[in-house]
Amino acid sequence: MGVIYRRINKKTGKAYIGQTKSTDRYGERIKEHERANPDDEFDFEIIGTAKEGKDLDVLEETMIRKHGTPKKDIDNKRHQMSDKNYNNAGGTESKPGG
Secondary structure (H helix, E strand, O other), X not given: OEEEEEEEEOOOOOEEEEEEOOHHHHHHHHHHHHHHOOOOOEEXXXXXXXXXXXXXXXXXXXXXXXXXXXXXXXXXXXXXXOHHHHHHOOXXXXXXXX
């Protein structure tokens, strides 16, 4: 099972939504975030699990949409899926403001 997680930057309060392909990989991903951002402190939380592949991408995109707009409200640089792919895969969450 893949993991969707939320990383909260303790300085800014902004969330980042990410995915890993397995629970084993989740611990390594935390370390990667910490190495890449040595001046920041984060809280991490698993917010969902899904089968790797399309199901995991849909869940990640759903959580991104629930938390805000990339680059504005959250630290994500982009959406995980286009509107067309998300809707075709069964996604139902609207983008914020949309």
